[in-house]
Amino acid sequence: MVCAPAVAQQAGGIKGKVTEQQGMAVGGVTVTATSNVMPKPRSTTTAEDGSYNLPLLIPGRYELTFTSADGTVRKASANVLLDQVSNVSIVLAPATADDTEIIQIVGSAIVREGNSSLTNSIGDDVVEGLPVGQSYRDLFKLVPGVQYSENSTLGPAAGGSGVDNKYGFDGVDVSLPLFGNLASEPSTHDIEMVSMERGGAKAKGFNRAGGFAMNTKSKSGTNEFHGKLEYKLEDANFSATPDEGLYEEKDKSWVTANLGGPLIEDELFFYASYYRPEEDGQSKVTKYGEVKPFKSVRDEYFGKLTWAPTYELLMNLSYRTSEKEETAASIGEFDADSASSGGTADQDILIFDGSYIIDDYTTVSFQYSEFTLETAGVPDMALGVVPTIGGSLDISNLDQMGYFNVPTLRSDEGYDRVTGQALIDQYGYLEGGVRKGGGGVGGYYQIDNINFYRDSFETALEHELMWGESTHSLHFGFKWAESEEELIRDSNGWGSISYIGGLETATDGTPIYYRSYTQQSTFGDIESSVPAIVSSIETYNFEINDTIEHGDFTYNVGVLISKDVYYGQGLRRKDGTVSGYEVAPGNKYKMYTIDWKDMIQPRLGVEWRYDGENTVFANFAQYNPEASSLARAASWDRNARPQMEVWFDKDGNFIESTPREGSSGKAFQDNMKPRRIDEFTIGTTKQLTDEWFIRGHARYREGSHFWEDVPNTARLSGTYGNGSVPQHIADKGLYVDNLDAIRAEIGGSSYVIAEVDDGQTKYWELSLEAEWNGDNTYLNASYVWSHYYGNFDQDNTTATNDANTFVGSSNYNDGNGRYSWDNKYGTLSSDKPHLLKVYGYYTTDWNANIGAYLLYQSGQPWEKWDPTVYGYASTVSATNRYGEPAGSRRSPSHWQLDLNYTQDFQLTDDFMLKFRADLFNVFDRQTGYNFNPYAFSDTFGEARDYYNPRRLQVSVAVEF
Numbered sequence: 001m002v003c004a005p006a007v008a009q010q011a012g013g014i015k016g017k018v019t020e021q022q023g024m025a026v027g028g029v030t031v032t033a034t035s036n037v038m039p040k041p042r043s044t045t046t047a048e049d050g051s052y053n054l055p056l057l058i059p060g061r062y063e064l065t066f067t068s069a070d071g072t073v074r075k076a077s078a079n080v081l082l083d084q085v086s087n088v089s090i091v092l093a094p095a096t097a098d099d100t101e102i103i104q105i106v107g108s109a110i111v112r113e114g115n116s117s118l119t120n121s122i123g124d125d126v127v128e129g130l131p132v133g134q135s136y137r138d139l140f141k142l143v144p145g146v147q148y149s150e151n152s153t154l155g156p157a158a159g160g161s162g163v164d165n166k167y168g169f170d171g172v173d174v175s176l177p178l179f180g181n182l183a184s185e186p187s188t189h190d191i192e193m194v195s196m197e198r199g200g201a202k203a204k205g206f207n208r209a210g211g212f213a214m215n216t217k218s219k220s221g222t223n224e225f226h227g228k229l230e231y232k233l234e235d236a237n238f239s240a241t242p243d244e245g246l247y248e249e250k251d252k253s254w255v256t257a258n259l260g261g262p263l264i265e266d267e268l269f270f271y272a273s274y275y276r277p278e279e280d281g282q283s284k285v286t287k288y289g290e291v292k293p294f295k296s297v298r299d300e301y302f303g304k305l306t307w308a309p310t311y312e313l314l315m316n317l318s319y320r321t322s323e324k325e326e327t328a329a330s331i332g333e334f335d336a337d338s339a340s341s342g343g344t345a346d347q348d349i350l351i352f353d354g355s356y357i358i359d360d361y362t363t364v365s366f367q368y369s370e371f372t373l374e375t376a377g378v379p380d381m382a383l384g385v386v387p388t389i390g391g392s393l394d395i396s397n398l399d400q401m402g403y404f405n406v407p408t409l410r411s412d413e414g415y416d417r418v419t420g421q422a423l424i425d426q427y428g429y430l431e432g433g434v435r436k437g438g439g440g441v442g443g444y445y446q447i448d449n450i451n452f453y454r455d456s457f458e459t460a461l462e463h464e465l466m467w468g469e470s471t472h473s474l475h476f477g478f479k480w481a482e483s484e485e486e487l488i489r490d491s492n493g494w495g496s497i498s499y500i501g502g503l504e505t506a507t508d509g510t511p512i513y514y515r516s517y518t519q520q521s522t523f524g525d526i527e528s529s530v531p532a533i534v535s536s537i538e539t540y541n542f543e544i545n546d547t548i549e550h551g552d553f554t555y556n557v558g559v560l561i562s563k564d565v566y567y568g569q570g571l572r573r574k575d576g577t578v579s580g581y582e583v584a585p586g587n588k589y590k591m592y593t594i595d596w597k598d599m600i601q602p603r604l605g606v607e608w609r610y611d612g613e614n615t616v617f618a619n620f621a622q623y624n625p626e627a628s629s630l631a632r633a634a635s636w637d638r639n640a641r642p643q644m645e646v647w648f649d650k651d652g653n654f655i656e657s658t659p660r661e662g663s664s665g666k667a668f669q670d671n672m673k674p675r676r677i678d679e680f681t682i683g684t685t686k687q688l689t690d691e692w693f694i695r696g697h698a699r700y701r702e703g704s705h706f707w708e709d710v711p712n713t714a715r716l717s718g719t720y721g722n723g724s725v726p727q728h729i730a731d732k733g734l735y736v737d738n739l740d741a742i743r744a745e746i747g748g749s750s751y752v753i754a755e756v757d758d759g760q761t762k763y764w765e766l767s768l769e770a771e772w773n774g775d776n777t778y779l780n781a782s783y784v785w786s787h788y789y790g791n792f793d794q795d796n797t798t799a800t801n802d803a804n805t806f807v808g809s810s811n812y813n814d815g816n817g818r819y820s821w822d823n824k825y826g827t828l829s830s831d832k833p834h835l836l837k838v839y840g841y842y843t844t845d846w847n848a849n850i851g852a853y854l855l856y857q858s859g860q861p862w863e864k865w866d867p868t869v870y871g872y873a874s875t876v877s878a879t880n881r882y883g884e885p886a887g888s889r890r891s892p893s894h895w896q897l898d899l900n901y902t903q904d905f906q907l908t909d910d911f912m913l914k915f916r917a918d919l920f921n922v923f924d925r926q927t928g929y930n931f932n933p934y935a936f937s938d939t940f941g942e943a944r945d946y947y948n949p950r951r952l953q954v955s956v957a958v959e960f
Helices: 124-129 136-142 395-400 417-427 739-746
Strands: 012-019 030-034 042-045 051-057 060-067 073-080 085-087 102-104 116-122 166-169 191-201 213-218 226-234 248-264 268-286 295-307 313-330 341-359 362-379 403-405 429-431 434-436 440-442 446-467 470-491 496-505 511-519 533-550 553-573 581-594 600-609 615-623 643-648 654-659 676-687 692-704 707-711 751-755 760-773 777-790 834-843 848-857 894-906 912-920 928-931 943-946 951-959
Touching (some): 012 060, 042 051, 051 341, 124 191, 124 777, 124 848, 191 692, 248 951, 395 417, 470 511
Parallel strands (some): 403 496
Antiparallel strands (some): 030 042, 226 248, 248 268, 268 295, 341 362, 362 446, 403 440, 429 434, 446 470, 511 643, 533 553, 553 581, 643 654, 676 692, 760 777, 777 834
């Protein structure tokens, strides 16, 4: 019987076979699994062929008792890992008077059965024993084949975009709704186990990730009371000085406390924790001098109940709540102190899941979750001025009017250099005794309230049956989820203010000297019928999977079928119209549906266990990634409250205002195919000794049918350098034939949502992994060669490349120089041809643990961005306008070594004192990356980010 655990329950399983000494199968043997993490033992009986299955076990260490009808008893112990099935097969020898031997089952996290052919699982001993870090994001460094990244927002890539990964906390999707990058901030102190799926997915777990999928299991209570209080410190003096970049010293500290135990012995367990990370900046300097120090404080509480009212029923209820407040979190290198901004982030995660064992062959599980992330970006200096239509600027105090962009002088005819110089003399930064322009003063220009919500429900049914000489493990699953963004945006004062210097004129011919971009909702005399803009996506997923065991072969046949529905705001259905809609501000409408028939994702695999233990496997999987920003980008109401462009004369008097052209309210091209990743995998696993395990594989991924917003006339007017659109693309004409009629009826953008012409990505991977499980030692080593290329780079569309990238509505495809035929084909920015990771720990005889992490990876590809290649002036935005083929250049490779040491002191029988030191980047390798690609920038070709310098964290903890 080979039933893998249902994914909704954060579980693992044990299966195996019982034979007698002559090799004959033994049926009717009672198998009982007990563990301190399970409120009640689980039991089953071996079938006629000697096989047994114990699904839906809470991950942990288990003792198995095998009792035959004649009273023979054998015992074995084994670890159960998250999302994995451990194999424990024994020979049932006759009973003896002193038969108390416990067989220690040694298994490998890389060769157990999981929800994909490339699954890794890591237990709490590895998470605790390595120099990992405090946050969920730090766990990425342990995933073989996934680049090491110190990004704070965008996730790392693994043969796909960084927004196409799947992040699970107790099985709940904690990525940012509509954006796909990691949003949640649970710390590793609550994480007990980690599972990672890199490829070869089965139709289990609703995996639509175009990259990798990672899941974690939080700690639970047991039948014994356990607790821990820890204080961790990284003083500013514990860190090496950065060689380059904006310098700010920070004191960091982390307070952690947890307690778990039984409320009702053998039935109801609890676990609770408190977490408080705090950062205090000591000194921070911009071109304007010292600015206020950064301050960040977060309070997080977590509680979990595990209840087993009966042997068959197991339930978990957990709730996590976090409140974070930051001051001076964002300030530019050329900004004055007053221009800093902070923010708040309140996050809540509610999870209720359960499983029920119907009989020895059938189980059912479910999970309901609610995810909330409410954020606010707030200027540290709130301005008192309230803009009004017809109001004026106080040009003597522009730093009190909004965020003023201090000008740099221009040589254009008609430009008022005298007034411009006066503004530089008043507001510019001082360099070499001379005032310079190009900086920013005043309050940060914008106030953002962006809230995200996701509700989800999933259920799964598992059933086993025998059919002839084959064993079938059937899995049926259904999942519904709704993701939502709520946006309210205002300006601080007049918002962003710039000096035009008379170069432009208003419609009445008056020279424009100042211009502000102000959110329309900021004006007190403009009525707004849309107080908040809401966008949402509903997803439906159904999966069926059959795992068939026949002799030495295991076949996996499954399919995941999905349906996505995008909802916007601002229209209402109306028959008899060209568009099918009428304008209705505030009204929720169904924007676009990707139907079931368009997202049929087959999962096919075969495994040959050629000697009963070692394997050769092959797999094909297709994925339709679900991350998309289109529900927000194409919504009509995002044009209902656009920015106002306000013009002022030389004295700051109001001239006129006009809504700034927006690009929202977009029609969709007909008959689009959804974004798709096709994947082929072939590999082998081998147990070299009782302790050594290896896995090698080759993998190919191909991405196609990417969606982006694009000018409707792009195929007719786009350029390729000094040439034209490739003829086979130009022949296709407009994306939406009747767009002019639609816009005449309900307005909207000249941009549409369409498939990227010839859009493609390709990824090749060769990998070798090795794992060693010794008595006191664990070692994991992996080397991956890969190549990631094509013409669609989702992660290289913004100026910073570490931000909430718009998925489907980025700069890509936005005009000449940004089309798929404009120098886009080449090596993509996430390509890392060589990636080596080695990590492990050793437990000494003197109650100490020594951990190490070694990394080597290739540098980051980049290319020059130059608008002049496409006939533009050098002053036009160069963002994403490649001046040479993609990935023509590469940053230096990077390597680093991290170490940790933990010393335990047994104070009493129940209490232990732990001292720990983690030293990251031991050799202080501050390699530069994210090179400035702008051709006409003074810092072209210089690194804008650097790997963090050497730093030391020390901690003291008391456990009982």
